[in-house]
Structures are given as structure tokens and as C-alpha cells.
Amino acid sequence: MKMSQLYDRNVVCMACHQQYTTKKIRSRFLRAVKHDTDFCSYYQPEDLNPLFYYVSVCPCCGFAITEEFSSYFPPGTREAIQQNIRTYWNGKNYSGERTLEQALQTYQIGIYCASMKKERHIVLAGLYMRLAWLYRTYEMPEQEEQFMRLALKEYTASYSIEDFAGTHMSEVRLLYLIGELHRRLNETKEAIRYFSRVIAKKKETIEKRIVDMAHERWQDIRYNQRSSS
Template sequence: MTEQLDPLYDKTIKCLVCDNTFTTKKVRSRFGLSRHMESDFFTEYIYQKEDIDPLLYYVCVCPSCGYSFSEEASTYFIPGTKQQIMENITRKWQGHEHFCYERTTKEAIDSYKLGIYSGNLKKERPIVMGGLHMRLAWVYRRLNKEEEEKRFSEYALQAYEKSYFDGDYKDSSMSAIRLTYLIGELYRKFENYQKASSYFSKLIHIKQPTKDKRFIEMARDQWYVMREDQRSGKAPKLK
């Protein structure tokens, strides 16, 4: 009888601050079945084993020094920022190896907050910080904690918009079209229809072939949602 693989596996990570090598849990993507993707890219997965969620393992937490980061983090440190991390995190760190094993939702939330704090001290790129805040908002969505979801979605929007203007997303997996759509959709969710419209309008008239055609179609869909809301009186008219 063939032994069934666990959806979780150990991945070896090298800490960007102290060079410690450690293992952390990740989820085997091929074992997950996608239910659906929501308008802000939140995707739910079904696994054979209960309580398995890739979101819980997005942040790597070094058990040696406490520096916490996603795999999208830059390897570059502005001079002085490593010292800031060591003074504000490592000096108070008491070795929390439990982050390297199977995580509870609370431990995952703690890992995101450590990642955000580490990123702020490091002055991490906005596109990376946006990813941390957005995913933490999704974790809170699964817990039906609307206020926390909204708070971290707002932080994500601020970071993504800064990334859009700074252009740091160009060295990431986030394309310009996808980022433009996401900013527009977050503004739409916050009922800032003027801003949402300005970002969607950058996409809906694109005619040339692109691998990101899906996001252009999503922008058109959300544009029409806003139009219908305006006609029904659910949303203010655009100026």
C-alpha cells in the first residue's frame, strides 16, 4: 500500500539577517482543490486534511533571531536596518520554534504581525508589505473579523498604491495590470468609486493581447457592477 503524502512538507530557509538555516512548514499546492477566487484574489482551497491553509504558512519566522519574512522579501538591506531588527526583535527574542511546525490560526496571525514589524524595520518594498497586509486581511476574513479585515486591507491598499507609483512591483510576480486591477478593486470595496473608476479605466480599454487578459475582464466586470450600483442608487454618481 502506497503511503499517503502529508499536505505539509519541510522547506529549508536561510535567514536573511543572521544566516541561520532552519526548516519551516509549507503546503503542497498539488494537494489543494480551489473552490473559487474572490474579486481581490482571495482563494479558498479544500484539502483532504482539515485545517490546512497555505495562508497560515506564508511567513517564515527565524527561530534564532526572530526576523520574519515572506519569500518575496528582498535580500537587500538598507544600511542600519539589520541593526534595527537586532535591537528591536532579536534582543528580545526567546526562540519560538513552534512557528516552524504546524501552525494554529493564532500562530499564523502572530507570524504575519512579526513579518509586518520586521518589514517596517527593514523598510521593505511596498509590494512585499502589501502582500503581507493583504494576506493577513484574508486570514481575518476567514475568521469573520470584519474590522480587522478592513484595517489590514486598508494598509494593503496604501502599500500597493505606493508600489504602483514607485514601480517596485516590476521585480516581483505582480504585473502592472494585475496590480492596477487590485488597487481599483480595493477602492471599490471601500466605496471610493471615483478612485476605483480611475484605476479600472486604465485597463478596460486595453485591446492588445496580453497574458493578463483575465484581469482586464475582471476590471470590466467590476466597472459594470459600479455602473449598476449607480443606476440603482446604491452608489454615488461619478463626477
């Protein structure tokens, strides 16, 4: 019997406490064929992309999460979620195999839920960034730029108040991402400022590859500036 490329992962909804399943891609079937300088990965075939299944949506109440969501609900947010999400939920089920359109819908729901729950900036940034990557993969540059800008805003806020502490995101990686987003948005002065911060941490970080990448991007900017002048 041929093994399915997808498997069911059990999830307990944080909002209504109902259990449901969501699809994930078996790691043996993930085939990244290219990586961008902001860590966007491309997969073959395109629909076997883990970004399609990053957001889990409860079919019972419509509350959507990622694995980065905290279990803590600030005061008043449960009631707001009840009034603004669960009351109007149409029962749509995203627990099966997803199309691009369905994946995009789950991000929209996830972003709304994260905002209602007052999730950390680093969590919202992750949603915006991955949504930008999806739009890039399918060559929708206007939408890609829109969500890169939103990701940049949230990453910068996260760095400012350090709400990335205790997550998989290190300070060096976050500084690099902020710089790279500025570079991709043609904000070279800010890009250089953040890349310089990464390079300055060379002796105190174990993430030497990130430092090297920051130096490479800084050199790319200098080369392009010389070429244009």
C-alpha cells in the first residue's frame, strides 16, 4: 500500500476545547528545491508545501492557531473571540487536503484570530511572513509586498519589546530578517543598519552562517549602489 503524503495531527482547540484533526506533510515527502535569502523555500510539487498547513482551523468554532500561539488568553479576549468569531462561524472545514485558495483563507483567519487574541508580535510576524512567501511562490508580487511590509512592522515591534525571547527566533536571526525585508522593499539605508548590527555580533553568536549572510547582503547593496552610480 502506498503511504499517504499527508497525515492527520490531532489538535485541541484553545477556544472551545473540541478536538479535531488537521493535515501535515510527512517529512520524507518534503522536497525543497530552492531557498531565498529571507528563508523562503520552494517545493516540488508546489502543493506539497508545508506552508499550506501551517495554520490549523477548528471546524467547530472557527478559531485558528499555529504551533507558535501561546495558551494564555489576555483578559477579555475569550469573550471577544466568542462574539466576533464563533458567533459568525459558518462551519467550513479545513481539515482535509488544501488548495492554494484554502491555504490563503486559513492565513486570513489565523491573522484575525491572532489579532483578537492579542498574540505576540513575533507570532503575527510569522503569519505575515509565510503568507508573503506563499504569494511569492505563486508570483503575486503586489500581495507579497503588502505582507512583507506587515511582517517587517511586526518583526520590528517584536525586536523593540523583545517578545521573541523564549521562541525559536534568535536575536541575530531576527535582526537579519528585519534587514533583509528592508532590502527587499528597497529601503537600503535601514537594511544596512540592521545588517551592520548582525555583523557586529559575529564574536558573540554561534549562528555564523547568519552573520555571513548579512555580510553578503551588505555587499550586494554596495555592489548595486556602485553599479547604479
